[in-house]
Amino acid sequence: MSNQANRISRRAFVGGLSASLLAGAAPRRTWSKTTADVIVIGAGLAGLHAASLMEKAGYRVIVLEGAGHVGGRLHTLDDLPGKPDAGGIQIGAGYQRFHAIADQLGVERYVPPPSGRGALYHIGGTSMTAKQWPKAMENILSETEKAIPPDRLLFSYLKNLPKFENIADWMQPEHQTVDMALSQYLRDQGASAEALRLINANLNGNSIDQQSALHWARSLAIFRMGGGPTRYVRGGTQRMTNAMAASLRSEILLNSAVMAIQDEGDGVEIALTDGRKYGARHIICTAPFSALRSIRIEADLPPDLRMMIARLPYTKASFAYLAASAPFWKSDGLPETIWSDDPMLGRMFVLGDDPAMVKIWLNGPSADLVDAMDDATAGAAIIRKIETARPSAKGKLKFLRMFSWQKNPFARGIYHHIGAGQGSALVSATRHRGRRLHFAGEHLAQHSSGMEGALESGQRTAAHVLENL
Numbered sequence: 001m002s003n004q005a006n007r008i009s010r011r012a013f014v015g016g017l018s019a020s021l022l023a024g025a026a027p028r029r030t031w032s033k034t035t036a037d038v039i040v041i042g043a044g045l046a047g048l049h050a051a052s053l054m055e056k057a058g059y060r061v062i063v064l065e066g067a068g069h070v071g072g073r074l075h076t077l078d079d080l081p082g083k084p085d086a087g088g089i090q091i092g093a094g095y096q097r098f099h100a101i102a103d104q105l106g107v108e109r110y111v112p113p114p115s116g117r118g119a120l121y122h123i124g125g126t127s128m129t130a131k132q133w134p135k136a137m138e139n140i141l142s143e144t145e146k147a148i149p150p151d152r153l154l155f156s157y158l159k160n161l162p163k164f165e166n167i168a169d170w171m172q173p174e175h176q177t178v179d180m181a182l183s184q185y186l187r188d189q190g191a192s193a194e195a196l197r198l199i200n201a202n203l204n205g206n207s208i209d210q211q212s213a214l215h216w217a218r219s220l221a222i223f224r225m226g227g228g229p230t231r232y233v234r235g236g237t238q239r240m241t242n243a244m245a246a247s248l249r250s251e252i253l254l255n256s257a258v259m260a261i262q263d264e265g266d267g268v269e270i271a272l273t274d275g276r277k278y279g280a281r282h283i284i285c286t287a288p289f290s291a292l293r294s295i296r297i298e299a300d301l302p303p304d305l306r307m308m309i310a311r312l313p314y315t316k317a318s319f320a321y322l323a324a325s326a327p328f329w330k331s332d333g334l335p336e337t338i339w340s341d342d343p344m345l346g347r348m349f350v351l352g353d354d355p356a357m358v359k360i361w362l363n364g365p366s367a368d369l370v371d372a373m374d375d376a377t378a379g380a381a382i383i384r385k386i387e388t389a390r391p392s393a394k395g396k397l398k399f400l401r402m403f404s405w406q407k408n409p410f411a412r413g414i415y416h417h418i419g420a421g422q423g424s425a426l427v428s429a430t431r432h433r434g435r436r437l438h439f440a441g442e443h444l445a446q447h448s449s450g451m452e453g454a455l456e457s458g459q460r461t462a463a464h465v466l467e468n469l
């Protein structure tokens with residue numbers, strides 16, 4: 001079959017010069033089976049970075065990407081007003097790799113204007129400010145908790161978690177003592193049933209019963225060591241992966257979904273869903289484990305790694321994008337953001353005043369709820385909820401679209417978290433060094449998380465492959 005339509009390469013960016021000429025290699029065939037030194041599965045941050053490091057070392061690399069575009073979980077919605085990001089956006093001040101690559105490729109970043117502090121709370125069907133919350137009828141927290149705003153409850157109960165000196169300390173055996181269900185940890189710290197309910201309502205995870213307290217010890221260490229303002233990429237975060245892809249000499253084959261990986265000892269064969277087959281001496285697979293679950297892997301993998309591929313949890317998140325005919329959040333004197341225990345409201349973030357846009361962010365079971373509805377019905381229901389929570393929104397909102405990460409077969413969630421009792425298995429998965437088949441991606445980072453974690457892991461795996469080529 002012809003790869004022409006699906007192929008992007010440096011050719012597209014240098015106007016007419018073929019990739020093979022630039023690479024000094026023989027003209028490319030239309031393969032049914034080919035060999036490369038390394039095949040990278042996934043054209044997200046981890047895969048593009050690994051590919052770049054290996055081609056710079058002189059190896060022949062092919063990148064196979066299941067989607068019709070590069071970027072993976074960096075995904076800018078170019079069709080919506082203001083081009084909001086549906087994926088990663090906040091670039092930490094300490095993201096050394098991200099900033100270095102962006103500098104090199106001329107990808108501009110900026111510090112976004114500060115968003116207003118606090119939130120309008122909409123609890124049990126009633127809206128209130130942080131000031132009103134302690135005495136509100138709907139506040140049935142325990143006496144010691146009553147003064148704590150709903151979105152601060154979790155943090156108020158994490159103060160006794162171990163404070164890591166280094167971010168990678170989450171991997172130390174002694175810290176696995178907090179590798180227990182977050183709900184259990186919070187109960188042990190004295191959280192009331194109502195506090196647990198509110199914490200669960202907008203958890204950055206799927207459920208306090210399934211997420212590990214160790215995950216939060218790790219996250220807090222990352223927050224503490226943030227050191228400076230976060231930045232955004234000008235024009236949307238996907239400009240970063242577009243620039244990384246454009247700078248590669250290697251071919252990136254889009255619409256190339258991997259279905260099976262077979263380790264043959266002296267090389268690895270890959271079968272795509274459309275019947276194409278590829279072979280290479282080494283494979284670096286950067287598909288998130290949530291998506292890797294649907295790929296058949298015939299290889300000798302250690303049990304901990306197998307277990308993580310099967311069970312590492314990914315946070316579910318669904319978004320609704322809404323346009324506003326006027327920035328109503330400026331007219332009522334209330335905090336911009338809404339934080340609600342209503343599963344159809346979750347959190348409302350203002351994306352910008354001009355164009356005036358808001359985003360509803362629903363996690364876990366709330367994401368499941370809207371995913372099961374048709375988009376227009378969900379959109380209309382969400383607008384009614386916002387109008388109830390905030391009368392100044394009445395008649396001003398227009399539903400644009402939903403976006404569900406777990407419906408995307410190449411993502412199946414937004415990012416991993418440590419599941420209760422999974423700490424040591426994840427540690428061993430991050431340390432795994434394959435002979436021919438290698439893994440990378442944000443889920444296998446040790447020192448960083450998110451985008452920087454993806455680059456860290458891509459770099460570490462590329463270095464390992466280079467040692468073995």
Ligand SMILES: Cc1cc2nc3c(=O)[nH]c(=O)nc-3n(C[C@H](O)[C@H](O)[C@H](O)COP(=O)(O)OP(=O)(O)OC[C@H]3O[C@@H](n4cnc5c(N)ncnc54)[C@H](O)[C@@H]3O)c2cc1C
Nearest residue numbers: 042044045046066072073088089090258410441442450451
């Ligand atoms: C909503 C959201 C908000 C986020 N916010 C932030 C943030 O503010 N800051 C931050 O640092 N991080 C954030 N992140 C996380 C960050 O975006 C990711 O950690 C990072 O982009 C992951 O990169 P990756 O290369 O590991 O994986 P991916 O980007 O997922 O790349 C993997 C690639 O593999 C491809 N693939 C999957 N299966 C197959 C298959 N079978 N065949 C072929 N290809 C396949 C996918 O299509 C994808 O392109 C956020 C993520 C999301 C979704």
Ligand SMILES: NC(=O)Cc1c[nH]c2ccccc12
Nearest residue numbers: 089090092204415449450451
């Ligand atoms: N909580 C988020 O989705 C944003 C975010 C900021 N930094 C991150 C690092 C990793 C994953 C997500 C994030």
